[in-house]
Amino acid sequence: MTKEKCESFSFAFPVMHGTMGPSVLDQRRLAQETGMFTFDPGFGSTAACESKITFIDGEKGILLHRGYPIEQLALHTDYTETAYLLLYGELPTKEQYDVFCEDMASQRLLNEQIRNFFNGFRRDAHPMAILCGTVAALSAFYSDVLQTKPCHHDLSARRLIAKVPTIAACAYKYTIGEPFIYPDETLPFSENLLYMLFSRPGRPYKADPVLARALDRILILHADHEQNASTSAVRLVGSTGSNPFACISAGIAALWGPSHGGANEAVLAMFDQIGSRENIPAFLERVKNKESGVRLMGFGHRVYRNFDPRAKLLQATYHEVIDTLGLKRDPCLDLAMELERIAIEDDYFIQRKLYPNVDFYSGLILKALGIPTSMFTAIFAIARTAGWVSHWIEMISNPTMRIARPRQLYTGKIQRDVLPMEER
Structure with a gap:
């Protein structure tokens, strides 16, 4: 397609205004009224959804979660508080925080049969390969994943935030040939992750508070980043009605790319x-x-x-x-x-x-911190799970949700007939 082949035409687009950021052109009736689509490779100029979770102003260097600046969240909250904010729209009270922490800690443990999944991987498998496959397999252990009630959606979201770190830590232990370390429900989120990564039987690891806080800050700063490639993948798969574990597995797969989480x-x-x-x-x-x-x-x-x-x-x-x-x-x-x-x-x-x-x-x-390079993207996935499940819940809670179906500009061969083999 060249510029010489482009043609101009006029069409009046309705304009939609958000609470912050640029307004957008409503193109939903464009194809119906003109017979044409827009062309936007990479979707850099396309708003694919409406969201209340995260706002970014790239020119001014602004990142807000539910209206709160990322600088304030990173300095004055922990990852669990930020995850609660992303999920429910408000920072928790002390009572809400304590209940949320207790429930999340109780969800960390994996079904013992999941240990068998790890034996199917080679010892030199990348932790992201193990994480991607095992997260998808979680749907086989929870019969309520296809329930449509909000309470089931919330339970799935909490399970994922709690269990992805455990799977990631087990993937690391498996690749280095060490025994799995069960999660400690008494430890905060980031300290528990370090504990699972670096403890050995008979030699439990106790994280330095400065190092635990550093990891927690990394998790907060990676928790969500608007409609990036992996979040868009979660929304794309989720629009089909797929179960939440499959949706998050799709996000993990997208995150694995060196241009994104790698x-x-x-x-x-x-x-x-x-x-x-x-x-x-x-x-x-x-x-x-x-x-x-x-x-x-x-x-x-x-x-x-x-x-x-x-x-x-x-x-x-x-x-x-x-x-x-x-x-x-x-x-x-x-x-x-x-x-x-x-x-x-x-x-x-x-x-x-x-x-x-x-x-x-x-x-x-x-x-x-001593975390090997092969685990970097897995740490990113642990952090981003809170954002992914928040976007998934927001999307499926929208009564106007439709299955995602991007269009294309076809530049291949025009219609032709199949000739007998001897005439080709």
């Missing part, structure tokens, strides 16, 4: 490629050469055009972690700090507004 893994791979501080200037020159194909991972963002508000919070957290652990001499972290310093002072990156994003710092923090 970006922080790519940051660590980039550090390995650079090798040492002395190689940074030459590496950045290759980045500036568009023909080289070398990308600066962990900088810039498709939505945030100036700065990622989550990155600023993680930058401070990152330095707290390395100070607590005494890791200032770690070669990788030393390289990262030097790359950060050079890049944010370079006119090339300043002019293009390429600042460190959330992936740059989250990968470094997870590495400092």
Whole structure:
């Protein structure tokens, strides 16, 4: 399709206004009245749904959950409070918080038969492969998943938020050949996750409060991010009426991509490629050469055009972690700090507004916590589960919900007849 082939026409679109952000053109009657569709690869200019959960202003670096700035949530709440906010629209009272925590903790344990699923995977399987398959299989253990009452939807949402960390931790233990560690219902969300990851029989792990808080902050900052690829995948699958475990499994599969949830893994791979501080200037020159194909991972963002508000919070957290652990001499972290310093002072990156994003710092923090690179995206999935289930509930609660059915611009062969084989 070329510009020369494009034609102009006039059509009056109704305009819809949200409470914040740009207004949108209501295109729902476009095809019916004109016989045409819109063309928007990647849906970058298309509002696919109406939502009350998260608002982003990429130009101003604003991220709000239910109206609350992400900076305030990260500094003044924990992940469980943020998950409650995403699900129910308000921050919990002390009584609501205590009940929610108790119920969520009681949901952490997996059915013992699920242990058999892990034996079907190779020991070198990626944790995301195990997580994706096992989450989908949870639907076989709960006969109420197809119930349409709101109480059943809420129960499924709580089960997923509680059980995904347990599955992820078991996936990690399985790949390293260690026994599974059952969740501890007395521990807060992030401390329990670290406990399941790093404890061994006879040697329970007790997290340093600074490190537990760092992980909790990562989870809060990744809990939801509006209509991104994985959330859109959850909504797309959910629009068919599929069960919630299958929907979240679809989100996990979408998150696995290196351009989405795998970006922080790519940051660590980039550090390995650079090798040492002395190689940074030459590496950045290759980045500036568009023909080289070398990308600066962990900088810039498709939505945030100036700065990622989550990155600023993680930058401070990152330095707290390395100070607590005494890791200032770690070669990788030393390289990262030097790359950060050079890049944010370079006119090339300043002019293009390429600042460190959330992936740059989250990968470094997870590495400092001792979490292996293969688990980075699984940690992201644990965090994003709260957002996914919130969007799923919001969507299925909408009486006007329709099955998602994008259209296309067909550019293939026109209709033709099948010839006998000897005439082809």
